[in-house]
Amino acid sequence: MLNSRSHAQEETKKNNRKRVRLSATALGLGLTALMSLSSANAEDKVKVGLMLPYTGTYAALGTAITNGFRQYVNEHGGKLAGREVTYFVVDDESDPAKATENANRLVKRDEVDVLVGTVHSGVALAMAKVARDNKTLTIIPNAGADELTGQLCAPNVFRTSFSNWQPAFAMGKVMAARGHKKVVTLTWKYAAGEQYVRGFKEAFEKEGGQVISELYLPFPGVEFQPFLTQISSLGADAVYVFFAGSGAAKFVKDYEAAGLKANLPLYGTGFLTDGTLEAMGGAGEGLLTTLHYADGLENPVDKAFRAGYVSAHKVQPDVYAVQGYDAAQLLAAGLAGSPSGKFDKEAVMKAMSAAKIESPRGSFNLSAANNPVQDIYLRRAEGKQNTIVEIAVPKLADPARGCRMN
Numbered sequence: 001m002l003n004s005r006s007h008a009q010e011e012t013k014k015n016n017r018k019r020v021r022l023s024a025t026a027l028g029l030g031l032t033a034l035m036s037l038s039s040a041n042a043e044d045k046v047k048v049g050l051m052l053p054y055t056g057t058y059a060a061l062g063t064a065i066t067n068g069f070r071q072y073v074n075e076h077g078g079k080l081a082g083r084e085v086t087y088f089v090v091d092d093e094s095d096p097a098k099a100t101e102n103a104n105r106l107v108k109r110d111e112v113d114v115l116v117g118t119v120h121s122g123v124a125l126a127m128a129k130v131a132r133d134n135k136t137l138t139i140i141p142n143a144g145a146d147e148l149t150g151q152l153c154a155p156n157v158f159r160t161s162f163s164n165w166q167p168a169f170a171m172g173k174v175m176a177a178r179g180h181k182k183v184v185t186l187t188w189k190y191a192a193g194e195q196y197v198r199g200f201k202e203a204f205e206k207e208g209g210q211v212i213s214e215l216y217l218p219f220p221g222v223e224f225q226p227f228l229t230q231i232s233s234l235g236a237d238a239v240y241v242f243f244a245g246s247g248a249a250k251f252v253k254d255y256e257a258a259g260l261k262a263n264l265p266l267y268g269t270g271f272l273t274d275g276t277l278e279a280m281g282g283a284g285e286g287l288l289t290t291l292h293y294a295d296g297l298e299n300p301v302d303k304a305f306r307a308g309y310v311s312a313h314k315v316q317p318d319v320y321a322v323q324g325y326d327a328a329q330l331l332a333a334g335l336a337g338s339p340s341g342k343f344d345k346e347a348v349m350k351a352m353s354a355a356k357i358e359s360p361r362g363s364f365n366l367s368a369a370n371n372p373v374q375d376i377y378l379r380r381a382e383g384k385q386n387t388i389v390e391i392a393v394p395k396l397a398d399p400a401r402g403c404r405m406n
C-alpha cells in the first residue's frame with residue numbers, strides 16, 4: 001500500500017518534471033520563432049512568468065492554476081487583450097527557501113511583464129518582496145497570506161483567490177450556528193495554517209464558541225496518527241482543519257480509518273475537499289466546508305468554463321483552476337486599459353483595480369487592497385462534487401488590516 005502510494009507519487013513527480021521541461025522547450029521554440037518575425041512588434045506581446053508548484057504536496061494545485069490560466073488565453077486565440085502571450089515557467093516546489101531566487105529568475109533574467117504566482121503563503125511572501133522591490137506587476141492566483149493584501153499591500157500586487165481570513169472566518173460562523181461549542185483545530189505550522197486558525201477563532205469565539213486546543217504539525221507532514229489519538233481524548237464536539245492537496249486526501253482517509261468520522265464531526269476550509277475527493281475514495285462523503293467556489297453554481301460563465309476544462313483535460317475543474325482562469329481575465333482587463341502597442345503599467349494597474357470579473361464563482365470586484373470581495377459558500381461533499389448548500393457569508397471583504405497603499 002505504502003509502496004504503491006510512494007511509487008505513484010514518484011511517477012507524478014517524474015511526469016511533472018517532464019511537463020515543466022516540455023513547456024520550457026516549447027517556450028524556447030516559441031521565443032526563437034517570435035524573434036525571427038521581423039514584422040512582430042515586441043509591445044504587442046505580454047511576457048507572463050508562472051511561478052507555481054509542479055512537484056510536492058501542492059503539485060496538482062499549480063497544474064490546475066496553469067490549466068485555468070491557459071484556458072482563458074486559448075479561448076482568446078492565444079492572446080490577452082489582443083497581445084500574444086509568451087510564458088516563462090518556474091517550479092517553485094512550495095519551498096520558501098528557494099522563493100527569492102525563483103522570483104528573481106523570472107523578474108530579472110526573463111524580464112517578465114507580469115508575475116503570476118503562487119500557491120504556498122510562505123513562498124508568496126518572499127515572492128511579493130521581489131515584486132515590491134522591482135515594482136513588478138503581480139497576480140496571486142492562490143496563496144492566501146493575509147499580509148499580501150493587508151500590511152504588505154501594494155498597488156502592483158493583486159489577488160484573484162482569497163485571503164486566508166475569508167473562508168476561515170466564514171467557517172467560524174457556520175460551526176457556531178450549527179451549535180458547536182468546543183472545537184479542536186489541526187493544521188500545518190506555517191503562515192497559512194496559523195491564519196486559518198486565527199480567522200476561524202475570530203468568528204467562532206465571537207459567537208460564544210471555544211477553541212480548546214490548537215494542534216500543529218510541520219508542513220508538509222502527513223504523520224497524522226498521534227494527532228488523531230490526541231484529538232479523540234480532548235472532549236471536543238467537533239474538529240476544524242486546514243489541509244490541501246495530497247496531504248488533505250491522506251488526512252481525511254486517516255480520520256475515517258481512525259473511526260473518528262462517525263463520532264466527531266470534521267469541518268474544514270474548502271481546500272480540504274476541492275480536487276481531492278477522488279483520491280479520498282469516499283472517505284470525504286458528507287464533509288461540510290467553506291469556500292468561494294462550489295459545484296452546482298449553474299451560472300453561464302461556470303457552465304462554459306467547466307465544459308471547456310473537461311474537454312481539454314478530461315477531469316472536472318476545481319477552485320484552483322478557477323483562480324488561474326480569473327488571473328488571466330484580470331490581466332486581460334488590465335491590458336485592455338493600456339494603449340495598444342504599449343505596456344503602460346500604471347494604466348494596466350488602474351484598469352485591474354477597477355475591473356469587475358465575471359468568474360465561474362460568480363462576479364466579483366477587488367477591494368481597495370486588491371483582494372476579491374466575494375460570496376463564501378457552504379458546500380457538502382457528495383460523490384466527487386462539493387455541492388453548494390447555501391451562501392455562508394455574502395460579499396465578504398477581507399478587513400485588510402494594516403494596508404496602506406502608497
Ligand code: PHB
Nearest residue numbers: 120121143144192244271
Ligand atoms: C496557502 O499556503 O496560502 C494555501 C495553500 C493551499 C491552499 C490554500 C492556501 O489550498
